[in-house]
Amino acid sequence: MKIAILPGDGIGPEIMAEAIKVLNVLDLKFEMETAPVGGAAYEAAGHPLPEATLKLALESDAVLFGAVGDWKYDKLERALRPEQAILGLRKNLGLFANFRPAICYPQLTHASSLKPELVAGLDILIIRELTGDIYFGQPRGRRTAVDGHFPGAEEAFDTMRYSRPEIERIAHVAFQAARLRNKRVTSVDKANVLETFQFWKDVVTEVHAQYPDVELDHMYVDNAAMQLVRAPKKFDVVVTGNMFGDILSDEAAMLTGSIGMLPSASLDKNNKGLYEPSHGSAPDIAGKGLANPLATILSAAMMLKFSLRQPEAAARIEAAVGAVLSQGLRTADIWSEGTQKVGTREMGDAVVAAI
Amino acid sequence: MKIAILPGDGIGPEIMAEAIKVLNVLDLKFEMETAPVGGAAYEAAGHPLPEATLKLALESDAVLFGAVGDWKYDKLERALRPEQAILGLRKNLGLFANFRPAICYPQLTHASSLKPELVAGLDILIIRELTGDIYFGQPRGRRTAVDGHFPGAEEAFDTMRYSRPEIERIAHVAFQAARLRNKRVTSVDKANVLETFQFWKDVVTEVHAQYPDVELDHMYVDNAAMQLVRAPKKFDVVVTGNMFGDILSDEAAMLTGSIGMLPSASLDKNNKGLYEPSHGSAPDIAGKGLANPLATILSAAMMLKFSLRQPEAAARIEAAVGAVLSQGLRTADIWSEGTQKVGTREMGDAVVAAI
Ligand SMILES: CC(C)[C@H](C(=O)O)[C@@H](O)C(=O)O
Numbered sequence: 257m258k259i260a261i262l263p264g265d266g267i268g269p270e271i272m273a274e275a276i277k278v279l280n281v282l283d284l285k286f287e288m289e290t291a292p293v294g295g296a297a298y299e300a301a302g303h304p305l306p307e308a309t310l311k312l313a314l315e316s317d318a319v320l321f322g323a324v325g326d327w328k329y330d331k332l333e334r335a336l337r338p339e340q341a342i343l344g345l346r347k348n349l350g351l352f353a354n355f356r357p358a359i360c361y362p363q364l365t366h367a368s369s370l371k372p373e374l375v376a377g378l379d380i381l382i383i384r385e386l387t388g389d390i391y392f393g394q395p396r397g398r399r400t401a402v403d404g405h406f407p408g409a410e411e412a413f414d415t416m417r418y419s420r421p422e423i424e425r426i427a428h429v430a431f432q433a434a435r436l437r438n439k440r441v442t443s444v445d446k447a448n449v450l451e452t453f454q455f456w457k458d459v460v461t462e463v464h465a466q467y468p469d470v471e472l473d474h475m476y477v478d479n480a481a482m483q484l485v486r487a488p489k490k491f492d493v494v495v496t497g498n499m500f501g502d503i504l505s506d507e508a509a510m511l512t513g514s515i516g517m518l519p520s521a522s523l524d525k526n527n528k529g530l531y532e533p534s535h536g537s538a539p540d541i542a543g544k545g546l547a548n549p550l551a552t553i554l555s556a557a558m559m560l561k562f563s564l565r566q567p568e569a570a571a572r573i574e575a576a577v578g579a580v581l582s583q584g585l586r587t588a589d590i591w592s593e594g595t596q597k598v599g600t601r602e603m604g605d606a607v608v609a610a611i
Numbered sequence: 612m613k614i615a616i617l618p619g620d621g622i623g624p625e626i627m628a629e630a631i632k633v634l635n636v637l638d639l640k641f642e643m644e645t646a647p648v649g650g651a652a653y654e655a656a657g658h659p660l661p662e663a664t665l666k667l668a669l670e671s672d673a674v675l676f677g678a679v680g681d682w683k684y685d686k687l688e689r690a691l692r693p694e695q696a697i698l699g700l701r702k703n704l705g706l707f708a709n710f711r712p713a714i715c716y717p718q719l720t721h722a723s724s725l726k727p728e729l730v731a732g733l734d735i736l737i738i739r740e741l742t743g744d745i746y747f748g749q750p751r752g753r754r755t756a757v758d759g760h761f762p763g764a765e766e767a768f769d770t771m772r773y774s775r776p777e778i779e780r781i782a783h784v785a786f787q788a789a790r791l792r793n794k795r796v797t798s799v800d801k802a803n804v805l806e807t808f809q810f811w812k813d814v815v816t817e818v819h820a821q822y823p824d825v826e827l828d829h830m831y832v833d834n835a836a837m838q839l840v841r842a843p844k845k846f847d848v849v850v851t852g853n854m855f856g857d858i859l860s861d862e863a864a865m866l867t868g869s870i871g872m873l874p875s876a877s878l879d880k881n882n883k884g885l886y887e888p889s890h891g892s893a894p895d896i897a898g899k900g901l902a903n904p905l906a907t908i909l910s911a912a913m914m915l916k917f918s919l920r921q922p923e924a925a926a927r928i929e930a931a932v933g934a935v936l937s938q939g940l941r942t943a944d945i946w947s948e949g950t951q952k953v954g955t956r957e958m959g960d961a962v963v964a965a966i
């Protein structure tokens with residue numbers, strides 16, 4: 257088994273170092289190989305996703321990804337900006353199913369913006385389709401408008417689209433995930449306005465016929481954005497498209513107050529996957545040893561579970577993370593009065609010790 | 612001056628009756644004419660936006676709108692569903708600028724899902740472009756995919772688009788609105804993925820050159836969805852496109868905890884406008900006298916201010932709403948221990964009395 261390690265930019269290398277420490281202590285049989293990605297790869301090789309990095313990702317059984325992006329690349333043409341690496345990996349690896357759990361750790365309930373009673377025990381799973389929608393639809397670009405409000409004016413445009421098999425496969429993923437949880441799926445669409453999401457709703461409803469034991473409801477995206485704030489615990493599994501999923505999964509993660517704790521997985525049809533923390537590259541604190549490595553460590557646990565078939569090793573990591581939280585150790589992002597503030601490395605060491 | 616009164620469905624007629632009572636007591640000179648819209652219009656005339664209703668709206672100086680929609684119309688073909696009335700009015704009246712204030716009333720801070728310190732004194736203004744974007748872009752529909760992941764498969768698609776003059780005019784609206792507030796505009800885009808929103812960002816930046824006294828920053832939509840939860844008071848004016856604005860304005864409204872209090876305005880280039888509460892038609896409580904009429908009453912105040920040039924009358928309404936809240940009167944949606952629960956009609960009467 258081979259794991260591609262892509263640390264990336266900003267706090268990426270620091271948090272990745274802790275995840276590697278944790279993986280090493282488990283004494284499992286796999287090889288790890290590191291490659292640059294994002295801004296770091298642009299600096300080293302002139303492209304955010306160099307051929308060699310993509311090749312490594314393609315031939316590995318799983319990819320552990322840190323974070324990419326820095327303001328200093330804002331002026332680059334879009335194709336060379338760090339985020340393109342992540343879009344390129346998703347597309348080339350066929351990672352269509354993004355799992356974004358939003359969990360509120362009992363030790364961290366107070367860290368949420370929401371009142372504690374609304375988030376205590378929160379455990380929802382957002383499943384975002386990741387290789388379709390307006391992210392990749394063609395045609396797109398700039399042109400002269402031929403109709404609309406200002407014919408003759410310069411305009412920019414993109415194409416939103418979903419095909420039946422794309423919707424079917426992500427719907428199956430959602431219903432199957434719900435079977436392992438509370439057996440409820442909320443499909444989020446905008447069927448009242450968009451052709452794409454009327455079709456989405458129709459196809460999800462058809463696939464649901466194969467899962468009579470799972471409850472399905474449909475919700476408009478604007479309403480979902482509200483209900484997440486009002487009563488997040490009413491959700492179990494939420495399934496939606498790439499664009500709506502981008503927005504709602506971040507909203508849901510932030511609701512928990514501990515985005516520094518949340519892992520994510522992006523899977524292909526064979527459960528090969530890319531695993532990364534839900535937070536970004538935080539260039540403002542990079543290199544200072546302040547970043548919370550737990551989301552990356554928990555991403556490594558997800559990787560062991562989903563792609564490397566090592567559920568016991570994954571459980572050991574998860575238990576160790578619970579233990580360090582219960583010991584009162586906190587990085588700055590989740591620190592509160594009465595707990596012990598630690599840096600990135602101390603947090604990683606504590607997880608290793610707990611294992 | 613003529614006002615078109617479109618009560619609509621669900622709680623629409625009840626809340627509208629209270630707004631009319633309030634308008635009448637101000638003793639201003641204008642005519643009001645009522646017409647059916649939404650499901651009510653479909654029942655009466657076979658279409659959610661009958662010719663006669665559209666004609667009335669076109670020839671009036673302002674439109675006061677209740678709410679539309681009911682589950683019982685879910686099975687109708689899309690063109691006949693109640694929401695099409697609102698899309699048709701926006702398009703035919705050229706209502707491109709949607710003002711959605713998210714205000715947390717001091718008397719209602721506790722009603723928010725968020726911790727009181729995060730929302731106390733909250734006063735942000737979301738300005739949503741309302742006649743462009745993927746809502747109206749052509750082509751759209753179903754077809755056989757010729758490329759993408761599954762060539763040959765059935766797919767549905769929509770077109771996102773913005774032209775330069777569309778972006779320019781909404782940017783001007785936002786900068787001018789910011790001048791009357793805290794002089795800060797956050798433009799929300801997804802320039803890292805979408806051509807349309809790279810263009811949006813470029814054009815907003817260009818227009819900003821004419822407003823050196825206003826501060827502008829840019830934020831990705833996923834980050835905006837997070838920052839609204841994390842620290843909503845950091846925003847002043849938020850300007851964004853139709854689709855992102857749909858999601859973010861509802862999220863922001865729900866953050867305040869008092870969506871039953873929030874009015875909205877949708878304006879054309881001459882400040883003719885449609886005014887409606889930010890909440891929906893709530894068919895579950897329709898006809899029971901439970902609905903909160905204050906958002907509609909405050910929408911009437913916005914109408915007096917923006918379209919009918921009666922700022923003093925508007926201020927009288929707003930002061931009266933503040934007074935009834937301070938008296939402790941609350942409809943069920945905003946009720947809490949120690950306050951006095953009242954129905955729709957009593958609330959309207961109390962506002963009239965306070966005027
Ligand atoms: C960086 C960006 C292209 C990406 C996305 O929009 O998918 C990010 O926001 C994410 O959610 O992983």
Ligand SMILES: CC(C)[C@H](C(=O)O)[C@@H](O)C(=O)O
Pocket residue numbers: 448449478694697698857
């Ligand atoms: C009813 C629907 C078409 C509408 C929209 O999406 O614009 C509504 O959600 C709104 O925000 O007014």
